[in-house]
Each structure stands twice: as C-alpha cells, then as structure tokens.
Amino acid sequence: MEEWWPNLNEGILSHLQRVFVTPLRLDAAFDNDEEIAILLESEFPDILPEDVLDSVAVLSQWKEEMARPLKRARAEVVRGALFRLPLHGQLTVQEEFSRLTRTSAICILEMHVKQKQKRYREDPADARTKRYESERRKYSNLLAQIIIQAGLPIAELVRTLEDPRSGWLHLFAARRGNTLKNRYKVWKPFEQWLEWNRGYLYPKGVRDAIDYLQHRVDDGCGKTDLRGSIVGWTHQVWAAELAEDAAPRKPAEMYTVAMLISLELTIVDEAEQLYTRALSWIVLCMVWGAMRCDDMQSALPHRSVLSNFGLRLVLGRSKTTGPDKPQKEVSVHVLRTTSLTGEDWLKVGFDIWSADPFNYKRDYMVMEPNKGWDGVKRKFLAPAGLSSAVSKLLGGLAVPRRTALGWELMPAQHLLPDGLESFFSGHSPRNFVTSVAAALGFSKDERAYLGRWSMGMVSSEEYVRTSRQVIFKIQKAVNKSLVDGSGDPFYEDETIGKLCEFASASGANPNRIKKRHSVLVYGVPGGSPCLGGVYPTLQVLPEDWDENDDRDGTEMDLAEKVASHAAKEALASQHLGKxxxxxxxxxxxxxxxxxxxxxKPDRCCEVSFMDEVQQDSFDAICQACKKRMMAECGKDPPEMSTSTASSSSTASVLSAGDQPVGES
Structure with missing residues (x-):
C-alpha cells in the first residue's frame, strides 16, 4: 500500500505515516475540507496558512481518487478477520465454548430438556407400529358398523359386554390393518349397490350377491375382483370367462447386473448425497435378501448386526411374522463377502446407518429424506413412499465403467434416462437373486429360504437352524457366477431386451440403453458370461474370521457374541471418561x-465412555446421576412422589424393558 499514500510534502507525509500507519486509517480520519484543515492544524501548530490550503487540496483530491481502491481494501480486511484461522495449538472462543457445553453438567441437563421438546415435533420411535395399529382400529370399527347394520347375532352379544368397543376390536383378532382395509374396500361398493338397487344395506340372500357379481362382470371388472365370493361355481365360471381375455400375469422385472454395480459404487462414493448412499445400501440389501419394501420397513435397526459372517436384519411385525403369528420374528442374511466390484459396500453402508443422522431409536428402517437428500426427517416412510424413493434413486444411477483397477462411475451418463426407472416396481429387488439362483440350478425348496417362503413348510426351529446356511450358499454361488462365470451360465439378454423394448416404446434409444447395461462378457470362448473378475472380490484375511464358531443355533448367539466382544474392547480401554x-x-x-x-459398566453388554457429551448421544439420563448433576449445578432436585422416586432405584433400573444391556 506504499503507493496509495497522498503526494504531500515529505515532512508532512512522514509524520502522517507514523501517526496513521496505513492509508486506510488516514482516509477514515476526515470526510471534508474543513476536517482536513482541523487535522493539519492540530498535528502542525506552526504550519503556514498557504501550506494548509495546499495540503487540503492534495488530500481532498486523494480521497476522491482513492475511494474505490480503499473500499476494496476495507472489504478484504473484513473477510480476513472473519475467516482467519487460529494459531496452532490454541483454542478459539467458539471451540472453548463448545468444549464447556459438552462437559458441563448444567448444559447436559439443558440438552435433555431440548431432546424432550424435539421429540414432540417428530415421529415417535414406534411410529410404524402406532400407524398400523391406528389403521387396524379404524377399519375394525368400520366393519363393526356393517355387522351392526346387518343385525347379525354377534352384534347383540357384543352389546352385552362391559366394553363393547374393545369387544369389536377383539372380534377381528390379529388381522392386520391392510387386511381389514381391503375387506372394507371390497364390501363398500357392494353395500352401495344394494342401497341404490335394493333399498337395503345387507344382502337378504344369495340372489343379491349373484346379481351384484353379474353387474360387475357386465361392467368389465377384473378377474381378481371375484375372488373370495360366497358364490362357488358361479365365481369359477365367471373367473374363467374373464381370464380368457385378460392379459397374462406379469411378474416384477429384474434389475440388471449393471444396476447392482452402480449401486455398490454409489454407496462408497463420498461425493454423493448422504441419503442417496444410504438408500443405495437399502436397495442392495433388498436385492440380496430378497425383500419387499414392506419387509424392509419391518426391520428393526437396533437389532441389526454386521459380523464376520455377514449382515443380519431382524424383521419384527410383518405380513407373516409377529407376536401373534407362529413365527415371532425372522432374520434376513447377507453374506459378508458379497460384492461384484470388490468394494466393501456392506460395511460402508452399515456404518452410514449406524451413525448420525440415521441411528435414532425407531421401529422401522427407512425414514423420509429432506429436500436435498443430504439429510433425513425423523418421519416414518410408508412402503409406497419407499418404493417411490427407490424409483427416484434408480433414475439417477450413473453408468459403471470397467477400468484397469476395477470399476468407476460416469456421472454424466445415466443407466435409466428419460424416465426408464418406471420399468421396475417395488418388487423388482426381490426378484433378482431368486431368478439367478433358479438359472444356476438351485431347487425350489432351497430358493424358498431366500424370500422366507419356507417358514410355512418346516417348523420354526428347523427354519432358524437351516436358513442362514442355505441363504449363504445361494448368495455365494450367485456372486461367484456373476464374477467369474463358474457353474451354470446366467444370461440377462432377455432382461435387457425387455428394458430396450420399453425404452423404444417410451421414445428413448434402445441401442444406447443396451450398451450401457451390457456388462457381462465372455471370459473365454465358449464360457459363461461374467464380469471377468476373480472371486471372492473382497480380500478376506485369516484373522478376520473365527473358523471355530459355526454353531447351528439361533443367530442371537452370534449377536450376543459380537456385542460382548465390543463391550470387552471398550472396557479394555485405558481411558475411562467422566x-x-x-x-x-x-x-x-x-x-x-x-x-x-x-x-457398573463391566456388567453391561454395550458401553461407550466419553468426556464430552453431544446432544444426540443419549436418550435418557439415569435418575441417580441426574441428582448428582443438579447438585453440581447448585440446584435442589425436585420433590418426587414415592412411585416416581422408586423409578430411580436399583430395582427399577434393573427391571425388564428399561435396564441397560447386560445388567442383571
């Protein structure tokens, strides 16, 4: 800035440089000619009036000419002050403040209060269960109204109960909300037809049902509308007539191998949006676990385990499992070394779902994304919404390209451009591994374990003992066949051909689509089509596996072992936090x-120590420790009733359902 000083007398300029140091400060010292004269007379009492006038003219002209450069210089100074990095080894005010808020007891208590307030604005942890229970109650009451209007004998019996409302709910036993909803939606049009054509709301005989079905057939209904009818032979005849002209049943289309490769690469691509990576992991788990959207949403996140054997997802209440079903719960397994590209997508994705913002307590797996897909809302995503989100994800998948080092994505090219993601449905992920396994020669009984269809064929104990071994065997064979072409050949020409036909009908270029999805090549002349790699694509070190642990019991043994091992590692740490x-x-x-x-931490299965506490690190505070925190802050603990105080006692803490893991 030396050239920015005004062209004044050398003696006057040198004095002003010592006083103001920089031109910026000199410029800020005056605004007009009068202030310049006052400044010069105060700094130079013996200055001549002629010199004052000359200096005023020079400084006034300098201020006008240097207005823009000095304005830019001031902006640079402001930016430098705002973004100046702290010196090495020193904490900034913000860092020191953050450290104090994470270690102070009074701040932790405030975190707890804010957590409670935040929960009221978000879905509770059991949002899926409450939603389905609400639907079950709603449609139970609607169906109860139909029975009451019909005047059936059961209506009089329920009226004699002390609580008729609960009696109607128990009448429908363990029927799921969707089942009751479908029954009501089937009955409602029939009731409306009776009211308009017969003048009453409940059929008086078989004639009403036959006339209604004939009316539906004349209007061109589908053959599935007649299923479950009380009219036996008439239903069969009409269904046969409608089936002659009906289109054949179309199963969900299979994903292509290129789509699976793109999903694996998307999971490990840190440049992608966080929710995109997380949802890609969900889709691949659905593919290799043969899961529907409803199955995935019934998975319990806090029961998920990734061990050296693989991933284990526990399904809670679903269409075929639950506390009131013969099979209380069922597991989905994915082999640890499952990979087409050599990327450890299973571990990377599991870590994503185990960290913020995905690791909050809930009874469903996938939550709603935010607008930018770089975060989540703590809201339950219905299976139909999950299917839509998967469709959006597929529409943005990039084309994978083979390189000398493996595979990479080409973000500028999409696998499914021009809306081709609509070719696949929510059941498409479930159809891939089962179809490839059938092509590789696995029997129907073996493939039944993939989609958990064999639960009704064998006893619960036999299913639990056998499922993991059979599933891992099939997944390993499918993975190996796709990578190196071993076993019976698998051809996906038909799948890609159907996709190209759909693209052509949609106005897209089918040749371009075929080129982007054709990743299987023939490794040797006359061999099977494959990716041309070496199986297993993931390197497995001997110390990563426990060869002696190959039990045939339930998978809870493995989960407990992994949790116990993690606890022992935490307790072996030399530093135990506050x-x-x-x-x-x-x-x-x-x-x-x-x-x-x-x-005591040594009596708990899973423990984490820390010196600093984040707001999202905990869900509740121990009552005894809360009293200690309030005592440290100089506050008196609130007076609690006998029932409230007993909740902080040892007996209550060790009670079922509210105790830390492993305390007994």
Whole structure:
C-alpha cells in the first residue's frame, strides 16, 4: 500500500505515516475540507496558512481518487478477520465454548430438556407400529358398523359386554390393518349397490350377491375382483370367462447386473448425497435378501448386526411374522463377502446407518429424506413412499465403467434416462437373486429360504437352524457366477431386451440403453458370461474370521457374541471418561450415566465412555446421576412422589424393558 499514500510534502507525509500507519486509517480520519484543515492544524501548530490550503487540496483530491481502491481494501480486511484461522495449538472462543457445553453438567441437563421438546415435533420411535395399529382400529370399527347394520347375532352379544368397543376390536383378532382395509374396500361398493338397487344395506340372500357379481362382470371388472365370493361355481365360471381375455400375469422385472454395480459404487462414493448412499445400501440389501419394501420397513435397526459372517436384519411385525403369528420374528442374511466390484459396500453402508443422522431409536428402517437428500426427517416412510424413493434413486444411477483397477462411475451418463426407472416396481429387488439362483440350478425348496417362503413348510426351529446356511450358499454361488462365470451360465439378454423394448416404446434409444447395461462378457470362448473378475472380490484375511464358531443355533448367539466382544474392547480401554452410556439390548435406549454410578459398566453388554457429551448421544439420563448433576449445578432436585422416586432405584433400573444391556 506504499503507493496509495497522498503526494504531500515529505515532512508532512512522514509524520502522517507514523501517526496513521496505513492509508486506510488516514482516509477514515476526515470526510471534508474543513476536517482536513482541523487535522493539519492540530498535528502542525506552526504550519503556514498557504501550506494548509495546499495540503487540503492534495488530500481532498486523494480521497476522491482513492475511494474505490480503499473500499476494496476495507472489504478484504473484513473477510480476513472473519475467516482467519487460529494459531496452532490454541483454542478459539467458539471451540472453548463448545468444549464447556459438552462437559458441563448444567448444559447436559439443558440438552435433555431440548431432546424432550424435539421429540414432540417428530415421529415417535414406534411410529410404524402406532400407524398400523391406528389403521387396524379404524377399519375394525368400520366393519363393526356393517355387522351392526346387518343385525347379525354377534352384534347383540357384543352389546352385552362391559366394553363393547374393545369387544369389536377383539372380534377381528390379529388381522392386520391392510387386511381389514381391503375387506372394507371390497364390501363398500357392494353395500352401495344394494342401497341404490335394493333399498337395503345387507344382502337378504344369495340372489343379491349373484346379481351384484353379474353387474360387475357386465361392467368389465377384473378377474381378481371375484375372488373370495360366497358364490362357488358361479365365481369359477365367471373367473374363467374373464381370464380368457385378460392379459397374462406379469411378474416384477429384474434389475440388471449393471444396476447392482452402480449401486455398490454409489454407496462408497463420498461425493454423493448422504441419503442417496444410504438408500443405495437399502436397495442392495433388498436385492440380496430378497425383500419387499414392506419387509424392509419391518426391520428393526437396533437389532441389526454386521459380523464376520455377514449382515443380519431382524424383521419384527410383518405380513407373516409377529407376536401373534407362529413365527415371532425372522432374520434376513447377507453374506459378508458379497460384492461384484470388490468394494466393501456392506460395511460402508452399515456404518452410514449406524451413525448420525440415521441411528435414532425407531421401529422401522427407512425414514423420509429432506429436500436435498443430504439429510433425513425423523418421519416414518410408508412402503409406497419407499418404493417411490427407490424409483427416484434408480433414475439417477450413473453408468459403471470397467477400468484397469476395477470399476468407476460416469456421472454424466445415466443407466435409466428419460424416465426408464418406471420399468421396475417395488418388487423388482426381490426378484433378482431368486431368478439367478433358479438359472444356476438351485431347487425350489432351497430358493424358498431366500424370500422366507419356507417358514410355512418346516417348523420354526428347523427354519432358524437351516436358513442362514442355505441363504449363504445361494448368495455365494450367485456372486461367484456373476464374477467369474463358474457353474451354470446366467444370461440377462432377455432382461435387457425387455428394458430396450420399453425404452423404444417410451421414445428413448434402445441401442444406447443396451450398451450401457451390457456388462457381462465372455471370459473365454465358449464360457459363461461374467464380469471377468476373480472371486471372492473382497480380500478376506485369516484373522478376520473365527473358523471355530459355526454353531447351528439361533443367530442371537452370534449377536450376543459380537456385542460382548465390543463391550470387552471398550472396557479394555485405558481411558475411562467422566460419562458413559449404556445401550439396552431390546429397546436400544441409550442412558447417560456419570462415572461412579451404581450401574457398573463391566456388567453391561454395550458401553461407550466419553468426556464430552453431544446432544444426540443419549436418550435418557439415569435418575441417580441426574441428582448428582443438579447438585453440581447448585440446584435442589425436585420433590418426587414415592412411585416416581422408586423409578430411580436399583430395582427399577434393573427391571425388564428399561435396564441397560447386560445388567442383571
């Protein structure tokens, strides 16, 4: 800035440079000619009036000419002050403030209060269960009204109960909300037809049902509308007549191998949006686990385990499982080394779902994304919504390209441009591994384990003992066949051909689509089409596996072993923090404790120690430790009733459903 100083007398200029140091400060010292004269007379009492006038003229002209350069210089100074990095080894004010808020007991108590307030604005942890229970109650009451209007004998019996409302709910037993909804939607048009054509709301005989079905047939209904009718032979005859002209049943279309490769690469691509990577992992788990959208949403996140054998997802209440079903729960397995590209997508995706913002407590797997897909809303995503989100994900998949080092994505080219993602449905992921396994020669009984269809064929104990071994065997064979072409050949020409036909009908270039999806090549003349790689694509070190642990019991043994091993590693740490968090095995509740609490970490299955506590690190605070925190802050603990106080006792903490993992 030396050239920015005004062209004044050398003596006057040198004095002003010592006083103001920079031209910016000199420029800020005056605004007009009068202030310039006052400045010169105060700094130079003996200056002549002629010199004052000359200097005023020079400084006034300098201020006008240097207005724009000095304005830019001031902006640079401001930007430098805002974004100046701290010196090495020193904490900024913000960093010191953050450290204090994460270690102070009073700040942790405030975190707990804010967490409670935040939960009221978000879906509760059991949002899926409450939603389905609400639907079940709604349609139970609607069907109950139909029975009451019909005057059936059961209506009089229910009226005699002390609680008729609960009686109607129990009447429909364990029927799912969707089942009751479908029954009501089938009956409602029939009831409306009776009211308009017969003048009453309940059929008086078989004639009403036959006339209604004939009316539907005349209007051109589908053959599935007649299923479940009370009219036996008439239903069969009409269904046969309608089936002659009906289109054949169309199964869900298979994904192509190129789509699976693109999904694997998307998961490990850190430049992608966070929700895009997380949802790609969900889709691949659905593919290799032969899952529907409804199955995935019934998976319990806090029961998910990734071990050296593979991924294990536990399905809670679903269409075929639940507390009131013969099979209480069922597991989905994915082999640990499953990979087409050599990328460890299973571990990377599991880590994504185990970290913020995906690891909050809930009874469903996938939540709604935010607008930019770089975060999530703590809202339950219905299976239909999950299917739509998967469709959007498929529409943005990039084309994979083979390189000398493996595979990479070409973001500028899409696998399914021009809306071709609509070619696939929500059941498409479930159709891939089962179809390839059939092509490789696996029997129907073996393939039944993939989609959990064999649960009704064998006893519960036999299914649990056998499912993992059979599933891993099939997944390994499918993966190996696609990578190196071993076993019976698998051709996806028909799948790609159907996609090209759909593209042509949609106005897209079928040749371009075929080129982008054709990734299987013939490794040797006369061999099977494959990716031309070496199986297994993931390197497995001997110390990564426990060769002696090959039990045939339930998978809970493996989960407990992994959790116990993690706890032992945490307890072996040399540094034990001021706080520790215990995690409940059944409810995944994260309870915060202070060091010295009566809940001993060495008696808990899963424990994490910390010196600094984040707002999202815990769900609740131990009552005894909360009193200690309030005492540290100089606050008196609130007076609690006997029932409330007992909740903080050892007996209550060790009670079922609210105890830390492993405390007994």
């Amino acid at each position: 706080y520790f968090i215990t995690i409940s095995r059944r409810t995944a509740l994260r309870r915060l404790h202070m060091a010295g609490c009566f809940a």
